[in-house]
Amino acid sequence: MAGGKEVKGKIAPQRFQEIQFQKSKGQHILKNPLLSIVQEAGLKSTDIVLEIGPGTRNLTMKLLEVCKVIAVELDPRMVLEVTRRVQGTPCANKLQVWMLAVIQCYILKTELPYFDVCVANVPYMISSPITFKLLSHPPLVRCAVILFQEEFAQHLVAQPGDSLFCRLSANTQLLARVFHLLKVGKNNLRPPPKVDSSVVRIEPRNPLPPINFICI
Ligand SMILES: C[S@@+](CC[C@H](N)C(=O)[O-])C[C@H]1O[C@@H](n2cnc3c(N)ncnc32)[C@H](O)[C@@H]1O
Numbered sequence: 001m002a003g004g005k006e007v008k009g010k011i012a013p014q015r016f017q018e019i020q021f022q023k024s025k026g027q028h029i030l031k032n033p034l035l036s037i038v039q040e041a042g043l044k045s046t047d048i049v050l051e052i053g054p055g056t057r058n059l060t061m062k063l064l065e066v067c068k069v070i071a072v073e074l075d076p077r078m079v080l081e082v083t084r085r086v087q088g089t090p091c092a093n094k095l096q097v098w099m100l101a102v103i104q105c106y107i108l109k110t111e112l113p114y115f116d117v118c119v120a121n122v123p124y125m126i127s128s129p130i131t132f133k134l135l136s137h138p139p140l141v142r143c144a145v146i147l148f149q150e151e152f153a154q155h156l157v158a159q160p161g162d163s164l165f166c167r168l169s170a171n172t173q174l175l176a177r178v179f180h181l182l183k184v185g186k187n188n189l190r191p192p193p194k195v196d197s198s199v200v201r202i203e204p205r206n207p208l209p210p211i212n213f214i215c216i
Pocket residue numbers: 025026027028029030031052053054055056057058059072073074075078105106107108120121122123124126
């Protein structure tokens with residue numbers, strides 16, 4: 001558990017500095033550009049946003065300025081930090097952190113509640129299953145604005161004939177329209193990952209094409 005002084009209900013900054021980020025959980029905390037990502041999601045005040053992996057809450061707080069957030073987080077240390085950081089702020093009653101047992105809060109094994117939009121800086125190693133979990137979530141989400149590893153993002157938007165066009169591109173674009181929004185240099189994350197990232201907007205086709213995947 002991270003240490004750090006608690007001053008009048010607020011958490012002193014060193015609490016965050018003492019958290020050891022774990023590569024195995026894809027913990028790269030986004031410093032910038034938080035506001036642009038939130039704006040690209042075109043959120044309404046009545047929206048419920050799903051944030052996958054709030055980490056130490058940087059993106060969460062920006063989202064909470066606009067609408068309600070449901071945050072799904074694997075690491076109990078992060079759940080504690082996010083919860084504490086919003087206590088005593090006007091956002092406090094808007095945050096519903098799913099603090100489940102570790103296995104239960106693993107996004108891929110969790111039945112998600114209703115949400116309108118997904119905004120997230122996801123753990124890169126599960127980018128593909130997260131994408132298809134969101135695209136198969138009933139009811140369909142309006143859109144997902146997600147920070148992915150640069151190469152993964154390029155595959156998502158690649159067109160037939162492009163060298164990066166692959167099964168991931170075809171399957172995703174069958175189910176959704178995908179737009180590359182902005183590049184995010186690796187030094188905008190802490191600790192910096194090895195590669196740059198990109199923000200992508202995914203809009204599920206509505207209705208989805210009538211494909212019986214079980215028969216394929
Ligand atoms: C890239 S960090 C993003 C942190 C924060 N949203 C930000 O932008 O600074 C990914 C977050 O997802 C969490 N995480 C990793 N695997 C997860 C999983 N399977 N289910 C839920 N959360 C997970 C990590 O603990 C971490 O907080």
